[in-house]
Amino acid sequence: MDFDIREIRDYYDSDLRDYDYDELVRIGISHDNADFMVSIGVPEEYDDFVFYGKDTIQKTLIEGIKFIKIGHYACHGILNSNGLYLKEGSDGLFTTSSLHDPPIYLLNKNFRTFFLFHLIKNELAMKMRQEDEYNTQKYARELRRLYDQIDPIPMKDVEGYWSHLIEDYETGL
Template identity: 50%
Template sequence: MNNDILKIKEYYDTDVLEYDYAELILRGISEENAQFLTQIGVPEQYDDFFFYRLDQFHDKDVTGEQYIQIGHFASYGMRDACGLYLKPESDILYMNSSLAKSAVYALNKNIETFFLFHLIRSELSTKMRSEGTYTQAHYASELRRCFEQIDPVAMQNVEGYWSHLLEELRNRLVAHYMKQKTYQIRPL
């Protein structure tokens, strides 16, 4: 499957935020992430992810390490938002753990891969449905395979966003299977 990252813009519901490459570099954003932010761009909101303008970026100390907060994740029902972070001069995109707000984990190896994962989710589902091969189990399995090929670190944290997404697909499949299964109760 050919995943052209430029296609991700088709899924943005809003205009992309404008960033200046030189200012991002001065702020400590890695060259790779600065290139993505200026050439492709990110929307202010994408699903439950919110990205900040450059003047809203702020430094944050998390367990003694310095990060640059570039946005947050706030899913329906969450009491507190989880931060989206970059380490100065590092490509890795980090996120707070939903279980321990004081802990962070590697969400993706860079910002581009984060959006590539979202693109793959959509494109793979569309492809499988058009071919008539879509089942929730097959889709979840193929997503995991693609994600692990592209960014294995993103899949290592079992409490991470992507692992939870795949677990949710699996749980919906199990719940659906359990509804379909009938049980016979034998008298004692």
């Protein structure tokens, strides 16, 4: 199954953020992430994720490391939102969780992969349903296989966002 990352825009339910490539690079966002943010686009909101506009993106220091806060994740039922961060000068997309040790951890190797994971999740479910092959355990196995091929580090983090998402499908939650 081939995935064209531009198709992720079909799943956006809100307006795209307006970013300037040079401005993003100037504040420390990597060239690859800045390219994605400008060429593919980032929505204001996506599922439980909120992405900040150019005026609200902020630099911060976490455990002595420079990060750029580009949004947050507000999971249903959790009062405090978890930040979304790009590590200054590198590609990694990070998030925070009080349940994770350390509290900041790698969500995906870059912004493109984060949205690719979402595209795969949506497209795979649709394909399996169209072929009348969908069940949560089979879906979870295939998601895990595809995610492992593309970005294995988040899948090794048993307390991470993607591992928990797949675990929910495996257990039928």
